[in-house]
Amino acid sequence: MSELRTDAKISGMGHSMKRKEDPRFIRGQGRYVDDFTLPGMLYMDIVRSPHAHAKIKKINTEKALKIPGVLAVIDGPTLAKYNLHWMPTISADTQMVLPIDEVMYQAQEVCAVIATERYIAADGVDAVEVEYEPLPVMVDPHKSLAPGAPVLRKDKKDKKDNLAFHWEAGDKADAERALATADVKVSENIYLPRIHVASMETCGCIADFDSAQGKLTVYMTTQAPHAVRTVFALVAGHVGLSEEKIRIISPDIGGGFGGKVPVYPGYVIAVAASVVIGKPVKWIEDRMENLQADSFARDYHMKVELGAKKDGTMTSLKIKTVADHGYSNASANPSKFPAGLFSICTGSYDLKHAFCEVDAAYTHKPPGGVAYRCSFRVTEAVHAIERATDALAQKLNMDPAELRMKNFIKPNQFPYKSVLGWEYDSGNYGAALKKAMGIIGYDALRKEQAEKRKKGELMGIGICSFTEIVGAGPSKHFDILGIKMFDSAEIRVHPTGKAIARFGTKSQGQGHETTYAQIVAEELGIPAAHVQVEEGDTDTAPYGLGTYASRSTPTSGAACALAARKIRDKAKKIAAHLLECSEQDLEWEPGKFYVKGAPQMAKTIQECAFAAYTNHPQGMEAGLEATHYYDPPNLTFPFGSYICVVDIDRGTGDVKVRRFVAVDDCGNIINPMIVEGQIHGGLTQGIGPALYEEISYDEEGNISGGSFLDYYVPTALETPHWETDKTVTPSPHHPFGAKGVGESATVGAPPAIANAVVDALRHLGVTHIDIPITPEKVWQILKKKGVAE
Amino acid sequence: MAKHKISVTINGAAREAEVESRLLLVHLIREVFRMTGTHVGCDTSHCGACTVVLDGNPVKSCTVLAVQADGAKITTVEGLEQGGKLHPVQEGFTEKHGLQCGFCTPGMLMTTSALLERNKNPSEQQIREAISGNLCRCTGYVNIVKAVQYAAEKMR
Numbered sequence: 001m002s003e004l005r006t007d008a009k010i011s012g013m014g015h016s017m018k019r020k021e022d023p024r025f026i027r028g029q030g031r032y033v034d035d036f037t038l039p040g041m042l043y044m045d046i047v048r049s050p051h052a053h054a055k056i057k058k059i060n061t062e063k064a065l066k067i068p069g070v071l072a073v074i075d076g077p078t079l080a081k082y083n084l085h086w087m088p089t090i091s092a093d094t095q096m097v098l099p100i101d102e103v104m105y106q107a108q109e110v111c112a113v114i115a116t117e118r119y120i121a122a123d124g125v126d127a128v129e130v131e132y133e134p135l136p137v138m139v140d141p142h143k144s145l146a147p148g149a150p151v152l153r154k155d156k157k158d159k160k161d162n163l164a165f166h167w168e169a170g171d172k173a174d175a176e177r178a179l180a181t182a183d184v185k186v187s188e189n190i191y192l193p194r195i196h197v198a199s200m201e202t203c204g205c206i207a208d209f210d211s212a213q214g215k216l217t218v219y220m221t222t223q224a225p226h227a228v229r230t231v232f233a234l235v236a237g238h239v240g241l242s243e244e245k246i247r248i249i250s251p252d253i254g255g256g257f258g259g260k261v262p263v264y265p266g267y268v269i270a271v272a273a274s275v276v277i278g279k280p281v282k283w284i285e286d287r288m289e290n291l292q293a294d295s296f297a298r299d300y301h302m303k304v305e306l307g308a309k310k311d312g313t314m315t316s317l318k319i320k321t322v323a324d325h326g327y328s329n330a331s332a333n334p335s336k337f338p339a340g341l342f343s344i345c346t347g348s349y350d351l352k353h354a355f356c357e358v359d360a361a362y363t364h365k366p367p368g369g370v371a372y373r374c375s376f377r378v379t380e381a382v383h384a385i386e387r388a389t390d391a392l393a394q395k396l397n398m399d400p401a402e403l404r405m406k407n408f409i410k411p412n413q414f415p416y417k418s419v420l421g422w423e424y425d426s427g428n429y430g431a432a433l434k435k436a437m438g439i440i441g442y443d444a445l446r447k448e449q450a451e452k453r454k455k456g457e458l459m460g461i462g463i464c465s466f467t468e469i470v471g472a473g474p475s476k477h478f479d480i481l482g483i484k485m486f487d488s489a490e491i492r493v494h495p496t497g498k499a500i501a502r503f504g505t506k507s508q509g510q511g512h513e514t515t516y517a518q519i520v521a522e523e524l525g526i527p528a529a530h531v532q533v534e535e536g537d538t539d540t541a542p543y544g545l546g547t548y549a550s551r552s553t554p555t556s557g558a559a560c561a562l563a564a565r566k567i568r569d570k571a572k573k574i575a576a577h578l579l580e581c582s583e584q585d586l587e588w589e590p591g592k593f594y595v596k597g598a599p600q601m602a603k604t605i606q607e608c609a610f611a612a613y614t615n616h617p618q619g620m621e622a623g624l625e626a627t628h629y630y631d632p633p634n635l636t637f638p639f640g641s642y643i644c645v646v647d648i649d650r651g652t653g654d655v656k657v658r659r660f661v662a663v664d665d666c667g668n669i670i671n672p673m674i675v676e677g678q679i680h681g682g683l684t685q686g687i688g689p690a691l692y693e694e695i696s697y698d699e700e701g702n703i704s705g706g707s708f709l710d711y712y713v714p715t716a717l718e719t720p721h722w723e724t725d726k727t728v729t730p731s732p733h734h735p736f737g738a739k740g741v742g743e744s745a746t747v748g749a750p751p752a753i754a755n756a757v758v759d760a761l762r763h764l765g766v767t768h769i770d771i772p773i774t775p776e777k778v779w780q781i782l783k784k785k786g787v788a789e
Numbered sequence: 790m791a792k793h794k795i796s797v798t799i800n801g802a803a804r805e806a807e808v809e810s811r812l813l814l815v816h817l818i819r820e821v822f823r824m825t826g827t828h829v830g831c832d833t834s835h836c837g838a839c840t841v842v843l844d845g846n847p848v849k850s851c852t853v854l855a856v857q858a859d860g861a862k863i864t865t866v867e868g869l870e871q872g873g874k875l876h877p878v879q880e881g882f883t884e885k886h887g888l889q890c891g892f893c894t895p896g897m898l899m900t901t902s903a904l905l906e907r908n909k910n911p912s913e914q915q916i917r918e919a920i921s922g923n924l925c926r927c928t929g930y931v932n933i934v935k936a937v938q939y940a941a942e943k944m945r
Contacts, residue, residue, distance in 0.1 A: 018883055025891030026879040028826015028866030032892065035825035118820070119811065200830045200838055200892040200926050254828070254892025255926050287831035509890025509927045677886045680929030708835035708924075716917040716930040 005522065006590045011529070012522030013736065016673035020513045020533070030252040033204050033219050038280040041206065042071065044270050045121035046283075047110045047128045048293065049103040052139070052364040052701020054132035056101050059111055064127035069120035073128060074273055075111035076100040082239050084272055086155075088231070089330035090262055090480055091338065093164065094155070095367055097265045097272075103132070104152070104327035105366045106701050107292035109265045114273050114281060137701040138162070141301065141324040141361035152327060152362045162362040164329040169343035169420045170355035178316030178353035182307025186391040188768045192380055194299040194324070194365075194695040195688075196291050196705075197372050198713055199508070201254020203294060204284035205267050207274035214240070216275070217247045220267060223260045223506055224546025225250040227483060229538045231263060232271070239275070250536035256508035257685070258371035261332040261548050262295050292706040295332075296365075296695060297372030299324040300358075300380045306388040312398050314407045316353040319345055319384055323360040323369065331369030332548065333376050334478045334485060340376025341635075343420040344469045347385035348429045348639060349407040354419045364701045373685050373746040375470040375549040382466045383771075386751035390462070390758060391767050399446075400755070401437060404465050405430055415732070422469060424637045425739075428665070428729045433465050433641035436663040439725060440643045453763060456787070458648035462756025463641065466748040470740035471554025471636040480545060484631070487555035488542035489563045491520060492625035495613040497606025498530040501563075504544010505556040506536045510678065510742055512552060515670045516560050522736070523564030524571075525591025525605050542627055550638070550740025553670065554731075559630035561735040566626035571608040574624075577617040578603050636731045636739035640664040642752040648760050650789040653779030655691060655757055657720045662748070666741035667730040676724055679745045683722050686749020688714045690771050761785070795859040799824070800868025808855045814848075815839045817855035818865060826866040826895045830924070837923030840896035841865045847903040849922070866895035869902060877940035878902045887936030889927035896923050901937045909945055911937070 006012035024030055061073040076098040079085040089095050098109055113124030138144050138152060144162040153159050179185060205220040222228050225248040233243035253260065270283040285294070300323050307316035323339065325331070333340045339358040346354050360369075372379070389407075393400040408429040409416050416424040437443075445461050452459045475484035488504040501520055505512065517531035535541055544556060568588070575593035576583045579601055586593045594602035603611075612624035645658045662679055669675050692712040695705035705711040730737030750771055757773050758766055764785040769777060782788035790809045797804055799822060806821050818827050818841065827850060830838030834852040841850045842864040869876040878901050881887065888894040897920060904911060904919040911919065916937045917930070925933065 019886070021891065022883040022888065025888055025894050026866075026875070026882055026898065027870060028824070028895045030826075030891045032825075032828070034819075034829070037820075037823075118816070119809070198926060200836060200890065200924065201828070202830075253890065254830075255890045257926070287833065287836070509892075511889065673886050677889060677928060677932060680931050681889060681927045682929075684929035685926065708831050708833055713924050713926065715921040715924060716933070717921045719930045721913075721934075722929055722931050 006525065010521050010525055010527050010590060012518055012590060013668065013670055015518065015671065017514055017518060017528055017671055019511050020517060021511060032201055032252050032254055033206065033221050034284050036206055036219055038206060038208055041280040041282055042114050042116060042277065043118045043121040044112050044114050044273060044281050044283040045125045046112050046266060046289065047125050047130065048289065049106060049108045049110050051103060051132050051134050052106045052137045053135045054103050055135060056099060056103060056110065057131040057133055060129040063129065064113060064124040067120060067123050067127060069116040070113060070124040071116065072114045072277065073111055074114065074269055079272060082272065084236065084268065087235050087263065087268055089328055089367065091329045091331045091333055092335060092481060093329040095328040095330060097268045105364050106703055107289065107366065112269045112273065114277065137364045139363055139365065139697045139699060139701050141322050141363055144361040144363050145322065145359055164325045164360035164362055165338045166359050167339045168357035172355045175316055175318045175353045175355035179305055179307040179318055182315050183310040184395055185305060185307045186388060186395050187305045188388060188391055190302045190304055190384055190387055190768065191770045192298040192300045192383055194296045195372055195693045196296055196695055196711065197257035197259035198291065198711065199255030199257055199259055202285040202287060202290040203260060203264060205270050206280055206282045207270040208280040209274040209278065211278050215245045215247065216241055216271065217249065218271060219249045219251060221253055221260050222248065222250050223256045223508060223548050225506055225536050225538050226504055226543045227480060227545055228263060230483060231481065248538045250506050253508040257373040258297065258332060258548050259294055260508065261370055262330055264294060288707045291711055292703050293366050295330050295368030295370040297370055298380060302384050304384045304388045306392050308392055312396050312403050312406050314349050314351050317346060317351050319356040321358040323358050324363050324365065325360045325369050326365035326367045327362055328367035329360060329369060330367035332371060334472055334480060336477055337376065341469045342377040342381045344378055344422060344467065345381035345385050346418050346420055347382060348409060348465045348467045350409045350413065352419055365697060371549065373682060373743045375468060375743055378468050379747045382747050383751050386464045386466065387754060387768065390755045394762055394767060400463050401433060401442060404433060404463065423634055424467065425634055425731050425733055426729045427467065427637060427639050428727060429465055429639060432639060432663045432665055432727050435725060435727060436641040436643045436661050439723065440659060440661040442643065445645060458650060458760045460646045460756040460760025462644045462752045462754065462759055464748045464752035464755065465641040467637055467639045468744055468747055469635050469637055470550035470743065471632055472549055472551055473635055474633060475631045483545060485545050486629050486631045487544040487551065487559055488627065488629045489556055489559035490542045490627040491563045491567060493567060493609045495610050497526060497609045499526055500532045500534065501560065502534045502541040503556045504542050505547040505552040507547060510552065511674045515674060518670050519557055519560045520564050522590065523561050524568060550742045553738050554632055554636045554734060554740050555630055557738060558632065558735045559628040562630060563626040563628035566628065567624055570624060571605055573620065574608045574611050574616060575603040578607065578611055633733050636734060638666040638739040638741055638744050640744055640748055642748045644752040644756045646753065646756040646760060648778060650782055650787060653775040653782060655773055655778060657687065657753065659723065660720050661723045662745060663725045663727060664741065664744055665727045665729050666744065667734065667739040668728065668737035670738065675741055678742050679724050680722050682743060682745025683749045684714055684719050685746045687719060687753060690750040690753035690773060692772050694772050793856050795856055797858050797861055797863055799863045800865060810856060812855040813851055814853040814855050814858050815850035818850060824865055824867050828892055828895060830892065835924065837896045837900065838893050840899045840923060842899050842903050847900045866898055869898060876902055877943040878905065878937065880943065881936035881939035885932045885936040885939055887928060887933040893923060893925045897925065897933060905941055905944055910941060
């Protein structure tokens with residue numbers, strides 16, 4: 001969309017409207033879950049295991065219960081009385097809420113203390129004495145999958161191994177044949193380590209059971225409030241919690257990025273405590289609990305093989321992955337796709353033969369496999385193909401930009417059916433890469449690099465031309481625990497022409513209150529300032545699966561446009577009634593209907609709204625509102641090309657990102673300012689994993705990276721000045737041509753940075769470095785190659 | 790546990806409280822005074838979400854005891870707006886899209902408003918250094934830098 005169809009007063013699509021959320025946030029008047037205080041509210045704090053695997057011999061609560069203000073200690077056997085000690089994960093595996101006799105990872109919940117005050121609950125946690133008998137620990141997923149390994153999930157009857165699942169896509173024999181006959185082949189072992197979203201707000205809730213009404217209200221940091229309500233009803237139905245008596249309120253959320261999709265044990269314990277005690281119970285994680293026990297992302301060990309002809313034409317790809325899922329598969333993946341959308345791994349290239357497979361292993365680590373700002377394992381897929389592409393360029397001694405240009409799916413091939421089964425909706429990959437190369441001055445940089453190399457200076461240029469797959473998804477294939485992945489919008493236009501719009505999604509900072517209002521403004525001509533957007537209260541909002549995987553604009557955004565169009569259709573009938581003409585005689589421009597050829601004969605949308613309640617045609621229902629549940633016909637495939645320049649300090653191994661140019665294409669844009677902000681944030685959550693962030697475990701299962709002391713989130717000092725630009729290739733199937741964009745940069749940035757670092761060291765024979773590329777890792781390579789200063 | 794009577798001036802108003810020795814300043818502000826604009830992001834002074842201005846200096850209120858603030862003048866995010874007029878940094882953050890989820894924003898506003906009291910014309914590097922103790926997971930900092938530059942311009 002090149003032209004604005006509305007003026008700034010209406011602020012429809014394409015306007016960089018200032019955010020409607022901001023006035024409360026800049027005044028400190030946001031309402032996050034910990035900001036709520038309910039009358040009589042109690043506090044919960046959790047005792048966690050210091051061992052990665054141990055038998056619980058005894059929990060002694062005597063001292064804790066003697067502390068004035070400590071009311072109760074809830075443990076596994078307490079919950080077992082109500083059959084609430086286990087719960088399903090969103091991948092339909094099972095997970096302990098509280099253990100009966102065995103803990104399976106360090107920081108696992110052991111029991112919970114309920115007290116009158118926050119500090120007293122913490123005192124109670126200190127006073128609980130737990131006797132453990134340490135047991136052997138399995139931290140290596142490869143060893144876990146090896147024949148004869150001790151079985152971890154003894155709770156699962158008949159389970160004989162530690163395979164959480166096996167999943168594959170493509171024709172293995174065909175891909176192997178093509179690889180075997182390829183002129184050139186590269187093979188790299190690529191590990192994407194365990195990382196954590198580390199949203200600035202941790203997780204928490206207030207569970208408030210009103211025994212008189214029999215109603216449970218939970219204020220909760222959740223990205224998917226409606227799904228949570230249904231899960232609560234399914235899990236706790238047997239203790240009398242019925243779905244119409246459950247209300248989930250997701251208030252302002254301080255960042256989610258996927259980490260607030262799962263239901264964590266703490267939520268369930270707080271609910272159980274409130275039901276049993278009959279008072280509101282607040283539970284707020286601290287940062288270490290958040291980093292150590294909540295669902296992690298990535299942890300993919302991939303072997304990537306890419307084959308090509310001598311001229312660089314890519315022919316074949318094979319990826320074998322071992323995925324470490326911790327002690328339970330708590331991935332937030334659609335049920336038919338246990339490895340998410342990993343089969344987007346052919347990327348932006350016209351590959352004819354491909355196969356990928358994932359073996360998921362149980363280990364003694366926290367459960368998970370949620371995304372970290374990415375659409376179901378797309379980051380892993382993109383990292384694999386983009387690193388392998390650079391390795392291929394290196395082997396062919398070909399420029400990596402030229403190799404990409406040669407292999408891109410061409411604009412005239414869209415819609416493009418990939419060999420692994422996806423139908424890419426639209427794309428123009430060459431245009432994005434060309435634009436990025438122009439902005440950064442690619443040719444000049446290559447000359448500079450050659451000069452510097454002569455002087456022994458280490459400078460690298462890295463490219464990533466990614467394709468994402470977002471907006472899950474078509475209900476034919478996409479569901480979570482059986483609930484189809486449509487999403488919804490409900491719009492009501494009031495008599496005075498103002499509107500309220502509610503959605504099944506839930507913003508965590510993405511700016512939905514602004515962007516959804518702009519969609520209504522675009523479709524109805526009602527100024528966005530006059531559209532109140534609400535999400536997150538399951539008693540009022542229409543049902544939906546929530547916000548993650550860049551799905552809000554592709555699903556609820558689409559639903560918003562279609563609900564608005566239903567309203568416009570009705571308004572047209574009203575306008576015809578008011579103007580005493582036929583509907584066919586009316587033309588629409590944002591904000592009003594007018595008679596063809598007689599533009600002075602017009603009725604505004606506000607006049608139609610007033611008439612809908614005061615003077616509607618006989619036989620027509622009064623009111624002006626509509627609901628739409630949008631079932632997307634396909635996913636959307638945003639793409640982009642990123643180029644990064646790094647300089648490496650030979651003395652310290654420090655990688656400095658000198659410049660980073662991101663050219664993104666997310667189709668038509670609702671609010672350019674917000675999209676740019678999403679890119680900036682995504683890039684920063686790209687540089688983090690690329691250079692700094694990692695959660696690792698020692699042989700005993702002790703965590704490293706469990707606090708902000710050693711889990712290194714980028715500050716303003718490491719973060720470069722991001723340079724962004726765009727191309728616009730609308731989605732042909734989305735109602736207003738948009739694609740999801742929230743995660744593109746997190747997906748695209750790490751391979752660009754990794755490629756740049758390897759490029760800087762290419763002449764030394766380096767072909768791959770696993771992220772995070774820390775100064776120490778680089779320095780060790782420099783030392784080994786004899787170039788460290 | 791022993792209780793101590795303390796007096797502070799918070800956002801211009803004199804307040805008194807009886808507090809335990811161990812009570813953190815951030816909890817005095819949030820739970821005793823019920824001003825919830827100041828947030829807790831880590832408890833270990835890494836993230837800066839709890840930053841308030843204490844006697845002119847930005848401090849992380851999760852790492853200050855309430856008793857240490859006895860007699861002090863405290864400004865929180867709620868005290869930035871004066872007479873219905875936003876502080877220039879508040880304006881800057883909105884104008885330049887310097888916030889998304891809003892959780893780190895109060896801390897950022899307090900750190901940067903204190904910076905601009907000391908330095909009317911900070912360079913980009915000085916702004917980045919000033920906010921390097923405040924983590925933001927949403928914005929990528931570029932627009933926060935622009936927001937502070939906008940505010941500096943306004944205040945000159």
